[in-house]
Amino acid sequence: MKLILAVTQSGGISKEGKIPWKIKEELAFFKQMTLGKTVIMGRKTYESIGRLLPERNNIIVGKGYSSFNEALQQGLSVEKDGKTVWVIGGTMIAESFQPYITEAFLSVIHDEYDCDLFAPKYILDSLDVINGTSTRSTCAHLLYGQGEKYTVYRCFYTENKEERNFQNLIQSIVTEGVEHNDRTGVGTISIFGSQLQFSLENGKFPMSTLRKCFLKGIFEELMWFLRGQTDSEILSKKGVKIWEGNSTRQALDKAGLSHLKAGDCGAIYSFQWRHWGAKYIDCKTDYSGQGIDQISNLIQEIKTNPFSRRLLLSGWNVEDLKQMCLPPCHTLYQFEVTPANDGGSNYLSCHYYQRSSDILLAGNWNITSASLLVYLLARVCGLRPKKLIVSYGNVHIYNNHRHAVKEYLQRFPFEYPTLDIQGNHENIWDYQFEDITVNNYLHHPQISLGMNA
Numbered sequence: 001m002k003l004i005l006a007v008t009q010s011g012g013i014s015k016e017g018k019i020p021w022k023i024k025e026e027l028a029f030f031k032q033m034t035l036g037k038t039v040i041m042g043r044k045t046y047e048s049i050g051r052l053l054p055e056r057n058n059i060i061v062g063k064g065y066s067s068f069n070e071a072l073q074q075g076l077s078v079e080k081d082g083k084t085v086w087v088i089g090g091t092m093i094a095e096s097f098q099p100y101i102t103e104a105f106l107s108v109i110h111d112e113y114d115c116d117l118f119a120p121k122y123i124l125d126s127l128d129v130i131n132g133t134s135t136r137s138t139c140a141h142l143l144y145g146q147g148e149k150y151t152v153y154r155c156f157y158t159e160n161k162e163e164r165n166f167q168n169l170i171q172s173i174v175t176e177g178v179e180h181n182d183r184t185g186v187g188t189i190s191i192f193g194s195q196l197q198f199s200l201e202n203g204k205f206p207m208s209t210l211r212k213c214f215l216k217g218i219f220e221e222l223m224w225f226l227r228g229q230t231d232s233e234i235l236s237k238k239g240v241k242i243w244e245g246n247s248t249r250q251a252l253d254k255a256g257l258s259h260l261k262a263g264d265c266g267a268i269y270s271f272q273w274r275h276w277g278a279k280y281i282d283c284k285t286d287y288s289g290q291g292i293d294q295i296s297n298l299i300q301e302i303k304t305n306p307f308s309r310r311l312l313l314s315g316w317n318v319e320d321l322k323q324m325c326l327p328p329c330h331t332l333y334q335f336e337v338t339p340a341n342d343g344g345s346n347y348l349s350c351h352y353y354q355r356s357s358d359i360l361l362a363g364n365w366n367i368t369s370a371s372l373l374v375y376l377l378a379r380v381c382g383l384r385p386k387k388l389i390v391s392y393g394n395v396h397i398y399n400n401h402r403h404a405v406k407e408y409l410q411r412f413p414f415e416y417p418t419l420d421i422q423g424n425h426e427n428i429w430d431y432q433f434e435d436i437t438v439n440n441y442l443h444h445p446q447i448s449l450g451m452n453a
């Protein structure tokens with residue numbers, strides 16, 4: 001259920017049984033949000049209004065009206081039909097319904113008014129977060145709208161437990177981590193061995209809500225892998241510059257790949273996924289028909305031998321490691337098909353192993369990319385995505401990213417968005433960015449972090 005309240009900056013909601021301000025625009029906002037919907041109010045609020053709210057399904061809680069339980073059951077059954085239920089106050093009713101409130105729309109009045117009744121504690125806490133006087137991540141808010149005399153914030157109270165686990169992993173690196181000198185010379189703090197799990201059911205798509213996710217970059221990189229491409233310029237031309245740093249002239253020379261031209265990443269993921277065992281010449285060579293096409297084989301196996309325990313995709317080709325500008329970080333993917341018990345199509349899950357993760361910069365990127373791979377494989381194999389598991393080897397935070405840790409940890413994780421894929425292409429690598437749509441993506445602002453190549 002959703003709560004809608006108008007409050008002063010200090011949380012006041014009324015004085016002597018009446019709201020002490022009259023802001024036409026704000027009343028119109030309340031009307032626009034609640035019209036045609038179910039509204040639940042306390043007896044005292046009802047009496048202060050003096051009538052039922054027109055064109056809304058009014059539920060009043062109090063003696064002679066509905067009991068709390070009746071109102072709750074009625075509200076939950078309306079919500080079950082996919083309709084919105086607004087709890088509209090006052091304080092007692094907002095308090096009683098707190099365990100069922102997933103979000104609140106707070107109109108914060110700019111001028112201060114003398115009040116004798118204040119919003120319940122969880123709303124006062126939200127105001128502290130909005131006013132910047134508290135960084136406790138018990139809720140998150142987004143600016144929703146503005147009038148001349150008020151600002152509307154949308155506050156969320158349902159914590160995303162999976163992304164909270166991601167934050168807990170960051171916290172454990174900070175508290176338990178060991179300092180290391182690393183190949184970049186920047187230095188890290190790291191732990192060895194950890195696991196995260198994400199549900200992919202019902203369209204759920206783990207895409208970072210703690211900072212804005214560059215979905216186009218993730219999509220184009222995955223397609224670049226699936227198409228067997230190793231030329232970073234192909235990605236750069238699409239505005240995705242993530243492989244530039246590892247394939248500069250200097251980086252290639254340092255990796256012993258002086259024979260490759262700048263931008264050529266060598267025999268990385270893409271080459272291993274599509275042409276394992278072929279001889280790598282350069283990124284311009286046509287390798288059609290050469291080597292083992294792990295992606296086509298995997299799709300064929302999932303379709304014809306779905307319950308196999310050998311549905312694997314490996315990037316760690318020992319023989320080719322010296323031919324890569326960067327050896328694979330996400331080295332091994334295992335897929336599992338599980339039977340559906342609801343008469344629908346079977347499920348596809350994935351467990352992947354990441355030997356090394358720059359968790360703040362790329363941790364979420366890799367999780368979203370692997371999730372997208374599961375969605376695309378499920379699409380071409382007629383399955384439903386179910387679960388993603390990632391097991392980590394070395395998980396680290398670079399010393400020059402440490403400033404961002406506090407910001408990362410104090411942010412409240414929103415619910416993950418959902419993903420829709422349109423179109424039915426013959427090959428998994430034929431999908432285009434326009435074929436995918438992400439819905440209800442709420443996120444905190446970007447946190448800028450440089451890549452250490």
Ligand SMILES: NC(=O)c1ccc[n+]([C@@H]2O[C@H](COP(=O)([O-])OP(=O)(O)OC[C@H]3O[C@@H](n4cnc5c(N)ncnc54)[C@H](OP(=O)(O)O)[C@@H]3O)[C@@H](O)[C@H]2O)c1
Pocket residue numbers: 004005006007012013014015016017018019041042043044045046048061062063064067068088089090091092093094096117
């Ligand atoms: N600023 C705003 O946006 C806003 C919005 C709404 C209201 N208000 C103001 O808030 C004031 C009223 O708030 P309020 O907190 O005093 O009262 P209220 O929440 O409107 O109503 C309280 C009454 O609701 C019933 N109730 C509440 N919780 C219950 C429970 N768990 N089980 C059974 N009954 C329950 C009780 O009725 P009985 O006593 O009959 O048992 C209780 O006395 C008014 O002055 C109104 O103007 C302001």
